Amino acid sequence: MSTTFNYKHLYYFWVVAKEGGISKAADKLDMAVQTVSAQVRELERALGYALLKPAGRGLVLTDAGVAAMQQADHIFQLGERLPGIVRDAVSSPAVRLAVGVSDGLPKLVVHRLLYPVIAEPNLRLLCHEGEFDDLLGDLALHRLDVVLSDRPAPSNPNIKLYSHAMGSTAVAWYAAPELAARAKENFPECLAELPVLLPTSHTAVRDRLDNWFENRAIRPRIVGEFEDSALLKTFGSSGMGVFPAAEWVHDDLIAHFAVERIGTCEGVADHFFAIGTEKKVLHPLVQRLLQPVG
Template sequence: MNPLNYRHLHYFWVVAKEGGFARAAERLDMAVQTVSAQVKALELSLGHQLIKSSGRSLVLTEAGQAALARAEEIFRLGQTLHDDVRQAASGPAVRLAVGLSDGISKLAAHALLAPLLDTPSLRLVCHEGEVEQLLAELAMHQLDLVLAGQAAPHNPNLRLSSDRLLSAPVDWYGPAALVRKSAVDRFPDCLADLPVLLPTGHSALRLAIDRWFDQHGLRPRVAGEFEDSALMAVFAARGLGVFPVSRLGAEDLALMRGLRHLGECPDVREDIHAIRSRRGLHHPLVQRLMAGALA
């Protein structure tokens, strides 16, 4: 198999993006015949026709579509090379890859990670997804840490450890138009009369809140459900409804103008667990996070 000529691939990529040899030649500042010859050389190298005529236009064959998809990936990666080299030349970056499970408050997660944000040359990577998916990435060392609403399941093959970082009481907030003194004085009964925003059903916090509603005989009108607590706060600030948030996450609500405190339900708590692999146990930023949160 002949080694791939990336110059030939680039010419083919430009032809496909521009929709023809003439426009590609103009963009490359080359003769049409030269561009055509380079693409033909790529087709000979790969052993398949990539472009064919269709009336007065050119279309990609199935092989050409596959080649274009791979070329898009290659040149997208190539565009990041300058940034990567510049960052490496300016000093080693401290990379921290964190998985955030769908069910946890992103406001609380931000508050937990905030003490690390002043780390020089920090490169913070946050992935969001289902717990099972994130734990698989953690086991394959694609993540250094997972923040989730529950402890790591017992699985001797994964060799994961977890600690509860946070167990914070939950407060309710809402826009000034809804959080009036009469509502505050009647909390939590007022929730039966106000539009309510809640975490989605797979969240551990949602389950605790639903039980709390049952205990108080409340049947609120749910105006919205959100996986992301920060997005929920934005919609609340726009007047959509009142919403619950852990007290730690509420520290970030100062960024949301117009939100007011409605009431407390201290018997409802949000738990966040830090799950690590053996490799993550030795990451300096993970150690710093754990030391600060468990102090």
């Protein structure tokens, strides 16, 4: 290896490879495209091999790039852990778990998915909510230990991810008591007349709900669409409309939102996944999360 080898250059290459292009990496690093490109070229000169090559509108790894990427993954995975290791060495021991939560995931479901680790002594749980693609980017950069989502990770040749199914639950319709009484008289046909609240299309379950309506020739009277599941339930409990929710959290929903169950959304289910990077040593609490949820 050349004596001019620079770990900063390796880091910029690593981000470029993870993001699939120099422009995306520059945005992630908050740097100029020209600067990032120059740093990668410096690394290639130091190593004596091209690490990236054009492919369509993006970049892919050369054989040398694949070898460099494997080592960079190990190096920066250890680097991400270093601050926590040092902090724990001089303070009370803590078990840190950084979880990314897809913004379409119901909050009550998130609590249930994380329940197996909540009682861990000295747990320091960090929950970051955000858009699915952004969370996967942070996961690839080892800023997160795991991502919880309602869909598996898409295939990406530059990022080795696994998607572990954590379970699924039927979906049912709920409403405030007065509206529920009207809905039960002619369910589900009444959903063509009564106000309906739905999650927005950024959730995986929205397509299944739309198909459910179409298969029953019901044209719902949609009066509200919500990205945030907690807002959906809050407006639903106020009487604004009938709304769908995962039956996993039926008891909590009844207790906290004072709504009633109208009927099952037959054939529609919500699916939940834990997404992580393929590491030689998996976080012990992530291992615990991967146990099946009843």
